[in-house]
Amino acid sequence: MKPHAQEPSQEYDAQTRTAGFVEPSGSGRSRAASAPKIVVAAVIGNLLEFFDFTVYSYFALTIGKLFFPAQNAVTSTLLSFAVFAVGFLMRPLGGIVIGRYADRAGRRPALTLTIALMALGAAIIGCAPTYAQIGIAAPVLIVVARLTQGFAQGGEFGAATATLLETGDDRSRGFRASWQLASQGAAALLGSGTAALLSFLLDDAQLHSWGWRIPFLMGTLIAPVGIYLRRHIAEEPSSADAGVRHWRAVDVRNWFLVIFAIMGMSVASYLLMYYLPTYCIQYLKLPAKLSMLVGVGASLTSLVMCPLYGAWSDRLGRRKPLTVIGRIALLVLIYPAFWGMNHFTTLPAVLAMMFVLMLCYTMGSAPAYALMPESFPKAIRAGFMSSAYAISVSLFGGTSQLVAGWLIRVSGNVMAPAWYMMICVVISLIAVSLFEETGGKALKG
Template sequence: MNTTTDAGHAVDAGRISSRGAVAAAVIGNWLEFFDFTVYGFFAVIIGRLFFPSADPTTSLLLSVATFAAGFITRPLGSVLLGVYADRKGRKAALSVTIMLMAVSTGLIAVTPTYAQIGLAAPLLIVFARLVQGFSQGGEFGAATSALLEQGGGSRRGFRASWQLATQGGAALMGAGVAAALSAALSKEALESWGWRVPFLIGVLIAPVGIFLRRRLADDALSAYAHGIERGVLHELFTGHLRTLVLITLAVMGGTVSTYILTFYMPTYAIHTLGMPMSLSMLVGVASGLVVLIMCPVFGALSDRIGSRKLPMLFGRGVLVLLLFPAFMLMARFPRISVIMPLTSLMLVFYSMGSASEFALMCESFPRRVRATGISIAYALSVCVFGGTAQLVATWLVRQTGSKLAPAGYVAACVVVSMIAVSLLRETANKPLD
């Protein structure tokens, strides 16, 4: 009896530890995308306060360019913090990254405006975004590898999908907070101090992440780092270069889609379609909810049908077909009753096309180079394509005069990513080494 009882307690303890490990792995991703979401919602205000110009579009371009600046340092962070993770362990590295995120988010929250301190104001905002990008570049590989590898060979697609689902949860939280502030505060109060509140909330998330990560056993996230040999970069670039390039291109379609459909859409609705800020933020709430719910569903589907590639190709193919009709309808009928369901529909198929992507990434590399390989591929793709997505979309609208320009850009990137996915090997039933 006692043996049975002890065994039952051991199983329960293991389940609690597993859930805690998942929460610890994804909370940094949650904090990052919460910050990205509120920055996107308040890009117009931030542009006016920190990048003043006689031309409102110029202010907005400078604001979204600052958003993009945070992606420049991702590749650097993936290398330097990867080395730190190799020497000190995943747990130590992930604790550092979340502290860096907290500091940079807090800096955005408290930096005085251009009118108060002049050129130092935009420089501090740019610096904060650079630190954020650096920290995220070092976090992704360890966190995503941990999600895949802890828990055995089954349900890998479901577990890895939570890394993407948390982006939806963070967008939902960010959009909800922004919408509540817009509804509760006057325009003057919102532009004076209200826009800073979500960034302060983001700072409060960080201690929770630090607490969770400190409770992890040292081998919970760092065991994978110890398997990385001194010549990991040499092996990666000589033995897995084709896979690295294809994964980078595969990620491109997903990252451009998410930054346009989730984070850029409120700015697009306000600046291009002329919708009120409070209504445009409801689009962000719906978008985050769809991604949060649907990604685990489609991640589990990839486990059940034994294919990562099939849901990705089908979901992205349907998304390409939906983009132009959806943007045409939104441009012609710029109402919340039109924009919200169309954006939600596109994000259902985006979720199908991207939920199993993170599992495919990890399963495509052997364990000894897995964290480094997916870190570099993800950092490069997000740096080159994701971080510039809002800037490119805003620039294309201005240059072409067409409200459909963002749809064309997303469609082109998704098509390239589908070609890359088709060239990768199927990995769903491949045992991990």
């Protein structure tokens, strides 16, 4: 049997058993915390990130009118989505800087920094005066806020995922890592539920005037809780070569594979959970209040299914059968589902087709959230994952709504988003099939 496939050493077991939360006390003693507490601490930044993304997507039409006024409503919406995408320009830089910081200084300080910066960006958006009040300075504030959030979010993924993998029992890494993706569903559910509730409680004038600000200000309240929890994450003892980076050819190869493996799933995620409600309003002509329920359903499906698929990957393996089969199924069903939405434009029909797509998406994605970081040694895990994830999401995920809207506008074909998603999923399927199986093996490094 090859060395990397052997059972974890006694030293490794001792480290994983003691990793967890530091319980503050005068004696400085520590004990391992429960797995749920570890998971919450690691994913709470991801929760804040996608909560903000969700409410921004749901109120993109309102934000476009208030901060990017234009004679054409579609142009105003596209400008709003463009600023949404601007934040992704800073992600690669944040992934490199904060990811490297997490590998050198530790996961805990990096995670504390990212959540503080994300909360600052949310506060700026929630308090920013509109274009009618301060002119061009208004959209500038929104851009600054998105750039700040983008920088923080670039380093969030690698540090948080590394924490989930390295802290806890070796046999449940897939389950723990899947909560990174499940937290996106939880955040999207919370964000879409908040947006839907506000749309039912407030009239259009109230929602346009001040109601849309409430979710962003709510997001800032998550930050103090996250900072408190993350400050109590216990770091694993540093190994002798923790500060040395051995960039092997296989690590560089896997770094490129991560970029393309995330590509398809990122585009699918942003289009299904964040763009689809806008698509339902503009092209399927469903009422806005009903369209928001589509996002709620997609988010709920992600929240429930990701941990299940993650746990199954601990027993069945990461790459096969779940990750590969899930992506193949998604590829086959994308076009029929979008065709059905456009020919059966009722809420139950749209919900049913969305649900099928989300089942495939979560199957192909949740196990991969363990497969990809497990492919790197600890000394470079956070940095390599953060930078690769940030580049992929910046190029493909963050621009997906803008690209989808642009494709429909230039082609006049409402099926254009389906074709774009299919191309991206094909590329990601090829990439993920080239990873070595990591399930049931000790972590590298």
